[in-house]
Amino acid sequence: MSKVSTPPLGTILFFVSLVGLALPLGLSNATCQILGAVLLLPFVWVCRRQAWVGAIVLFWLVSLWILRRNPADGNVWFQFMRSGAPLTMIVIFLVSYDTLSRKFSSVLSADRSISTRLMKGIVYIFPALQLIQVVAFKAGIPIANTVLFSIGDNTRVFLPQLFTSLMLVYFGVRSNRITIVGMAAVTILATGSKSAFACFVLLAFLALFHGKRLGAFSGRLFTIGIVGFFAIGTSALVLDRAHDYFRSDFSDITREWEISYAKEAFSADVTSVLFGVGVAKPLTPGALTEDPAWFENSRFDIENAYWSILAKLGVVGFGLILWLFSRLRMSGVVLALYVIELVVSLGSGYTFFGNFDGAFLIVWAALIEALLRPERRARPLTEASSHRSGAAAV
Secondary structure, three states, X not given: OOOOOOOOHHHHHHHHHHHHHHOOOOOOHHHHHHHHHHXXXXXXXXXXXXXXXHHHHHHHHHHHHHHHOOOOOOOHHHHHHHHHHHHHHHHXXXXXXXHHHHHHHHHHHOOOHHHHHHHHHHHHHHHHHHHHHHHHHHOOOOOOOOOEEOOOOXXXXXXXXXXXXXXXXXXXXXXXXXXXXXXHHHHHHOOOOHHHHHHHHHHXXXXXXXXXXXXXXXHHHHHHHHHHHHHHHHOHHHHHHHHHHHHOOOOOHHHHHHHHHHHHHHOOOHHHHHHOOOOOOOOOOOOOOOOHHHHHHHOOOOOOXXXXXXXXXXXXXXXXXXXXXXXXXXXXXXXXXXXXXXXXXXXXXXXXXXXOHHHHHHHHHHHHHHHHOOOOOOOOOOHHHHHHHHHHHO
């Protein structure tokens, strides 16, 4: 009677860390960010040999804060951590991307059937848990972990790790797993986000044309057709908002208002152009809202990652981030990562600041990389291979 193996502690930690924010616990945005930082710590430990890079980033950010601080604002340390901690983890994971991918590969190739099934099943478990949250939110059941949502009509909801759902769309289409694509599509379309919807379409077609094999192509085309029909039938909010955006000559008043303040901060002086104003200095007067926490945070946020980085970190910081992304070894998954960062950054500054979605995206990309990589397991020596070895020796 064979002994049933149990997954090691490391695999359990990885699993919990990757799905933790998808559990329907009704958490607020602030709680999600604290929990997100804790859940990422096991991956920081995996990358501990490269973690010194994060220390350098923190030192740089502290130096900028000292140089550009606003003593009259008592909230600067909170805002420093709110923007500085996600950016630091993003830098650590970018530098350690290959290390993360190899670690996931070793877990997937280990001779532990439960560990392998657990990590392979996570691509179904995560979108399923998010699907439960979206359905519950629409039904008025308060169990969704919300980053942002529409008050009163329950039409829009942003769940933590939206970028992960986008990466799962790429994985699902490329591997012909229509269930994953469908579940992730619900989470993405529930946001009503134009940039997320555009990214969804681009990633689907990017995965569709991967490989050029006729059988796989037809399977992916079928997947795209089903999900496309589903999207058109259920995402009236996204399509309506996109239609309004096109009719208004590609204009978004709130975003343009925030960008104008970011441009003003960026061009204030030579130091601002080179190094920005830091991550703990207000950039705008704040959004018009009755929520005091949202109002306070909105003073530091720009709904465009490009101008957010330039205003906070200047040309030097912008260039360093570009350099870190350029160091990644090109693959289909890395290309999908580039698409998500480039497209979503047009309509959100949260890819780098304000929450840990950007850091989780890189970790999930490393996992998807390992899942799509051909297995390199050390196979036992078979009788046929023994004969070949003997023949070669002769």
